[in-house]
Amino acid sequence: MLVSSLNSLQLHETFLKNSPMKTENNAQNVPFNPAQQAWLSGFFAGMHTQMLQSAGSSDNANARLIHILYGTQTGNSESVAHDAANMAKAHGLNPSVLSLDEISKDSFVKAEYVTLITSTYGEGEMPDNAQMLWDEISADDSIDLSAMNYSILALGDTSYDLFCKAGIDWDERLEKLGAKRLVDRVDCDVDFDEAAEAWMSSVIPLMAEGAATVTIDTSADTSAVKYNRKNPFPATLTANRLLTSADSSKETRHYEISIAGSELNYEAGDALNVIPTNCPDLVADILKAIGCTGTEDEPVNGELMPLTEALRTHFEIKLPSKELLAAIADHSGDKELNSALDDKEALTNYLWGRDTLDLLLQFPSIQFSAAEFIALLKPLQHRAYSISSSGKANPESVHLTVASVRYSSHDRDHKGVCSTYLADLVDDSTAVRCFFSPNKVFRVPENNDLPMIMVGPGTGIAPFRAFLQEREFRQAKGLNWLFFGDRNAATDYIYQDEMTAMQESGLLNRLDLAFSRDQEEKIYVQDRMREQGAELFAQLEQGGYFFVCGDAYRMAKDVDKALHDVIATHGKFSEEQAAEYVNQMKKDKRYVRDVY
Ligand SMILES: Cc1cc2nc3c(=O)[nH]c(=O)nc-3n(C[C@H](O)[C@H](O)[C@H](O)COP(=O)(O)OP(=O)(O)OC[C@H]3O[C@@H](n4cnc5c(N)ncnc54)[C@H](O)[C@@H]3O)c2cc1C
Ligand SMILES: NC(=O)c1ccc[n+]([C@@H]2O[C@H](COP(=O)([O-])OP(=O)(O)OC[C@H]3O[C@@H](n4cnc5c(N)ncnc54)[C@H](OP(=O)(O)O)[C@@H]3O)[C@@H](O)[C@H]2O)c1
Ligand SMILES: Cc1cc2nc3c(=O)[nH]c(=O)nc-3n(C[C@H](O)[C@H](O)[C@H](O)COP(=O)(O)O)c2cc1C
Structure with a gap:
């Protein structure tokens, strides 16, 4: 095969001959620096390996194809998908692991065997890479999925009200469109490993039933990463x-x-x-509050360990679990806590600023044995x-x-x-x-000439410092425009020296600042966006990318609203047309967010 006959060095050299980066460097007579050289060698070695791997996996081509689709924000669903793929190979199947934004609606509708693994984000929302396909599948009642056999694994966190909502939505939708559920959906809390393993052990053999037996490549799915949650x-x-x-x-x-x-x-x-790991002082205070010494040996993940060690390294001891709250409510009979348990808003208010130790100190008459206490805790995340x-x-x-x-x-x-x-x-x-x-969509544009508009107040600046370093490394010429804000300019303008130096070097072409507490009226990044609306819209029209990072609950929503407003005002669009414009940007991955 042409590709595998080239070695990574040849690919590297071929690229260097044709690379626009090389041309730019030559034009300025600037050689690649050692870090750039190292990256290029790594990149080509990786590319070569990938090509060899995809050539090798064709052994499975005659086996039954199963789609292992995942929706993820932080990689958990993706890692389960790769585990499921390894199990599928061992059962003689031909797994295709794709994120939900890597499969088209048409291919999805035609798929006969589908396992779908998705987390839930925001407040019961789809993870970003599941949203687009979800919009298409949920909007079209004419889709016929009667040829599809499927099962869903939903990842979530019981501390959220809308537990595993994205997985539940997919499950209900696929069933409604006629797909056949092979195994009931499994909803997983933060410690999902065992439940995920049990789910795949039941669904994969069913998907293999009646399939022709073929000789297959059962080597492990090497796209799974070496270090992960289980092996940090x-x-x-x-x-x-x-x-x-x-x-x-x-x-x-x-x-x-x-x-x-x-x-x-x-x-x-x-x-x-x-x-x-948890703070030792907090562990000591909690032990005192529950009346334990800390030397009590308790089984944790099949291993006996002193309670002090267990609380230090294995359990979430700050944010109270729903189970702990229920136990305290039950033992104490406290009216306020008992009524808050049935009312989302009241519970949020009740818990604001209150942690596990506050609750234990508030109800000192409740004593737990070591075993009772840790049974009410969630694993430390x-x-x-x-x-x-x-x-x-x-x-x-x-x-x-x-x-x-x-x-x-x-x-x-x-x-x-x-x-x-x-x-x-x-x-x-x-x-x-x-x-x-990895966050595969939150990336510096491949095209070095396209404008990059970044909105990152507070810690939201983090990935944009990385993006700017990356543009500098690539010697990219596209416009770099940052909207940054924080409380007070005098105390909270983080990375000010770096930003100023980047402006002076011409790397950071525009910087709009919004310090919210330097005047009576709050000024936020979205106010700056509106002020610069005409220029912002012009950059979007040039193919500009729009990135947002930071607070999901207030800032990202307000910035989204401002983006719609800017597009409507300066594009002279109706509200609906502006929404369509924004949707198209999302589809093109030109409007992407990293919000939390
Ligand atoms: C994809 C992603 C990227 C992120 N990137 C960043 C980043 O770059 N930088 C960053 O700093 N964070 C980032 N975060 C947030 C980060 O993961 C943690 O949530 C954050 O550091 C808090 O964790 P903690 O363990 O220190 O606090 P926790 O022990 O988790 O405590 C936080 C809790 O304390 C309570 N609390 C907090 N402040 C108050 C207050 N003033 N009054 C009363 N109660 C309060 C709230 O209940 C809150 O939920 C990111 C999150 C995600 C999901
Ligand atoms: N979901 C989460 O877990 C989550 C999300 C975000 C931040 N945090 C945590 O909060 C702490 C501080 O975070 P941070 O430094 O990123 O940010 P921050 O201090 O909360 O805010 C940064 C700036 O954004 C402003 N802001 C507030 N509301 C806004 C809105 N609706 N639109 C635009 N800007 C707005 C703030 O102004 P004012 O404060 O003056 O109003 C401030 O100037 C960290 O511990 C972080 O991890 C947690
Ligand atoms: C900001 C944020 C919001 C979340 N919202 C929900 C939610 O509404 N419901 C839920 O069940 N889980 C929620 N989760 C938990 C995730 O779904 C869970 O951590 C999951 O394992 C993440 O998997 P992923 O890495 O594949 O995205 C949320 C997590 C974060 C960080």
């Missing part, structure tokens, strides 16, 4: 720097985490997941952080921009688990357990 990389923290001023009303920090020796690489736009460096410019180091969660309520100081683990508990001898989540 033990990284080292090499920098921890305060970005906000000491007298700021908030604390935002810059971290650098070394991934040297991991052979991992990442792209600007990806997230790093950090698995924290990793926290995701949008990476603020480019993996090409910094191949061995990952930068994060993290706001430390610290607040006082109920007469105590409270700390966010992971943000303050990084800030206070990690030193250079600590193994920071982490793994990447």
Whole structure:
């Protein structure tokens, strides 16, 4: 085959001969720097391997095709999809693993064997890469799926009201359109491994029933990553720097985490997941409150360990689980808590600023044995952080921009688990357990000439620092325009030196700032967008990409509204036409968000 007869070095050389990057570099007589060289070699080695892998997988072509589709925001569903693909191969099937935005509506409708794994995001919403197909499938009642056999695995988190809503919606829709459910949907909480394994063990053999037996390539699906949630990389923290001023009303920090020796690489736009450990002082206070010593041995994941250790490393001890709340409500008979349990808004208000320890201190007469207590806790989860460096410019180091969660309520100081683990508990001898989540759509445009408009207030600036580093690395000529905002210019203008230097070098072409608390009336990034509406619309008309990162619940919604308004006003469109324009941008992946 032509492709496999070329080795990665030949591909590399062929690319360098034809590369626009080379031309630009030659024109300016600037050679590739060592990091660029290393990236190019890695890129071509990867490309070569991928080509060989796809050539090898054709052995399965005569086996029954099953589509393993996933909708994901942070990679959990994708990793389950790859596990399911390995099991499918072992059953003589030919699995095709695709994200829900990699399959067209037509191909989806024709698919005969479908396993669909999806998480839920926002408030009961589809993950971004499932939204488009969902819109198409949910809008068209004429679709006939009677030839489809399917099963759904829904990933979610019981602490959200609309638990596993995206998976439930898909399940109901496919059934309504005539598809045959082979195995009942399984809804998984944050500790989804066992449930996912059980689900695939029941659905995959059923999908293989009656299929012709063929000789197949059962090698493991190598697109699954080496380090993941179950096998995190033990990284080292090499920098921890305060970005906000000491007298700021908030604390935002810059971290650098070394991934040297991991052979991992990442792209600007990806997230790093950090698995924290709980604060020892909080563990001690909780032990005291429940009347345990901490030396009690308890089984955790099939292993006996002292309660102190279990609370430190295995359980979420800050945010109370629904089960713990119910147990406390039951034991205490407290009227306010009992009535809040049936009322979403009342419960949100009740829990605002209250953590597990507050509840235990509020009802001191309730005592739990060690076993009773941990049975009411959820597993300690990793926290995701949008990476603020480019993996090409910094191949061995990952930068994060993290706001430390610290607040006082109920007469105590409270700390966010992971943000303050990084800030206070990690030193250079600590193994920071982490793994990447690729975000395949949140990427610097391939075309280096297209405009990039980035809206990232607060910690939302993180991926845009990475995007700017990436554009510089590529020597891209397209316009770079950043909307940034925070509370006060004097104390919260994070990365100010870098932004100023990027402006001076001509990398950052436009910077619009919105400091909300420097005047009486709040000024937000969306106000700046409206002020610059004519120019913003002109850049979108040039094929510009529009990126948003940061708070999902208020900022991203208001920015979305402002985008619609700008397009309607300056494109002279009706509301509906503006909505269509925005939808088309989403379809073209020119309007993408990384919001949390
Ligand atoms: C894809 C993604 C990317 C992200 N990127 C970033 C990033 O780049 N930078 C970043 O800083 N964060 C980012 N986050 C958020 C991050 O994952 C954590 O949620 C955040 O750091 C808080 O985690 P924690 O463990 O410190 O706090 P937790 O222990 O999880 O505590 C947070 C909880 O504390 C309570 N709380 C917080 N503040 C107050 C208050 N003032 N008063 C009362 N109660 C309060 C709320 O109940 C809140 O849910 C991202 C999230 C996602 C999903
Ligand atoms: N869902 C989540 O878990 C989540 C989401 C976002 C942030 N956080 C956490 O909150 C902490 C601080 O986050 P941060 O630094 O990113 O941001 P932030 O401090 O919450 O806000 C950054 C800027 O955005 C402004 N802002 C507030 N409402 C807005 C709106 N509707 N539209 C546009 N701008 C708006 C703020 O103004 P004012 O404050 O003056 O109004 C401030 O100037 C962190 O701990 C972070 O992890 C959590
Ligand atoms: C910002 C945010 C919103 C979420 N909203 C929901 C929700 O409404 N319902 C739910 O069941 N799970 C919700 N989840 C939990 C995710 O679905 C869960 O963590 C899942 O394992 C993520 O899988 P993924 O990595 O494939 O996206 C939310 C998680 C985050 C970070």
